[in-house]
Amino acid sequence: MWDKRHGVLLFLNSFATGLLSPLLTLLLLGSGIGMAAVPLTVGLYSATTVVFEIPSGMAADRWGRKNCFLLSCVFLLPSLGLLALGRGLPAMLAAMVFLGLARAFSSGSLDALVVEEFLLKHGEEALPRCTARISALTSIGLAAGCLAGGGVYSLTGRLWAAIALKAAVVLALLALGAGLTEHPVARETANPVALLTATLRGSGTVRALVLLCAAAAPPVFAVEVFYQPRFTQLLHGGAAGWALGFLSAGGYYATAAGSLLAARLGRPTLRRLLAFTGLTGAGLAGMAAAGTPVLFVAAYFAFYAILGGTDCLTSTLLNRAAPPNQRATLLSACSLAMQLGGLAASPLLSAGAALGTIPQVWLAAGGAVAAVMLVCLAVSAWRGRKTPPLPKH
Numbered sequence: 001m002w003d004k005r006h007g008v009l010l011f012l013n014s015f016a017t018g019l020l021s022p023l024l025t026l027l028l029l030g031s032g033i034g035m036a037a038v039p040l041t042v043g044l045y046s047a048t049t050v051v052f053e054i055p056s057g058m059a060a061d062r063w064g065r066k067n068c069f070l071l072s073c074v075f076l077l078p079s080l081g082l083l084a085l086g087r088g089l090p091a092m093l094a095a096m097v098f099l100g101l102a103r104a105f106s107s108g109s110l111d112a113l114v115v116e117e118f119l120l121k122h123g124e125e126a127l128p129r130c131t132a133r134i135s136a137l138t139s140i141g142l143a144a145g146c147l148a149g150g151g152v153y154s155l156t157g158r159l160w161a162a163i164a165l166k167a168a169v170v171l172a173l174l175a176l177g178a179g180l181t182e183h184p185v186a187r188e189t190a191n192p193v194a195l196l197t198a199t200l201r202g203s204g205t206v207r208a209l210v211l212l213c214a215a216a217a218p219p220v221f222a223v224e225v226f227y228q229p230r231f232t233q234l235l236h237g238g239a240a241g242w243a244l245g246f247l248s249a250g251g252y253y254a255t256a257a258g259s260l261l262a263a264r265l266g267r268p269t270l271r272r273l274l275a276f277t278g279l280t281g282a283g284l285a286g287m288a289a290a291g292t293p294v295l296f297v298a299a300y301f302a303f304y305a306i307l308g309g310t311d312c313l314t315s316t317l318l319n320r321a322a323p324p325n326q327r328a329t330l331l332s333a334c335s336l337a338m339q340l341g342g343l344a345a346s347p348l349l350s351a352g353a354a355l356g357t358i359p360q361v362w363l364a365a366g367g368a369v370a371a372v373m374l375v376c377l378a379v380s381a382w383r384g385r386k387t388p389p390l391p392k393h
Helices: 004-019 024-030 035-063 065-085 089-106 109-122 124-156 159-178 192-202 204-234 241-262 270-289 293-321 324-355 358-383
Strands: none
Touching (some): 024 035, 024 159, 035 109, 065 089, 065 109, 089 109, 109 124, 124 159, 124 293, 204 293, 204 324, 204 358, 241 293, 270 358, 293 324
16 A cells, blocks of 8 residues: 555655746846856756765665655755845855755655655565656646746745745655654665666666666757747747646646556566657657647647656666665666756757757757667667566565
8 A cells, every 4th residue: 555654745845846946047036146147056056966966865875765855855944045035146056055955865765765665565566556656746746836836926926935835845844754664774884886886887777777867868858948939939929928837737747647657558678668768759759740839738748748658667667676775876876867868968959959940959859869769679679688587676
């Protein structure tokens, strides 16, 4: 049976993340910094997350997932205080550092704890059901948070109201998280970097999953960067503010639906994940071909439903292959690989946008990822090798 406390924590954690997502730029500008400083400030958040992604996962594996999750909540409080009361660039940079630390220490820690407790109660065969629920609750929480944050600001006209709501949710997370039960997992005393390196070298499945996370990032990054201006173009200058909010929230709900659907398609395999990742290219092509707002919305939701399927398959395969004492580290490694994949694609997408149109960029990115996945599937079939059985722990 699914632990309701875990479900509430997963939802509230994502809800808190979504609350300020549609308002962050407004908050930074409201602190007195100029528009030119906003990318620098947000970039520091991303850089902090990247730097601490793997170390935070190692800390969770060594000192406990619960402790690292609670620490991530603690980091959020000074960031919110600085966003609410701080003025000027130094205060905003400090807020982004704390926000990046919170993001790094939350990724992998809560998920790993939930997965381990679920496996203890239900066994490995129930893992797809667990990962699908985690993905669905995360997506639904993000969507609800985005809608709530935008709604609170619309109703009150005050940015601090959304910050206060997020602070209340964080305090609730601390109270609920403190009551979590974490069964002990054998902790390694060896060098965690050496352990991670040995696992990546020794397990072809884990190595393939980390690489696939990086390969799947460019299509996602291409959509996130360009969907707003493209949708606005299709509206021919009409009011897009409210529509973009619901479109973004709907994407999260589509991701949740895709995760739940993928969990019902049978035992996850690496080949099936390759096929789903290739389908993201088809989703991009559909968005590029959409010539009306209605068709665009349909293609956008289809893309995120496919993305939900890839997320569920990746999470299931990785949790099944990961040694329990390295679960959080490997989840953080996949998160880092996705961020690096997006960063690597950034200059290529910028060049493409400068030389062509948004649909052309999407077609190029989608065609590239689909071609790579088709080649991988063809090579796998040609060699006649089935996906090796994943180790049980």
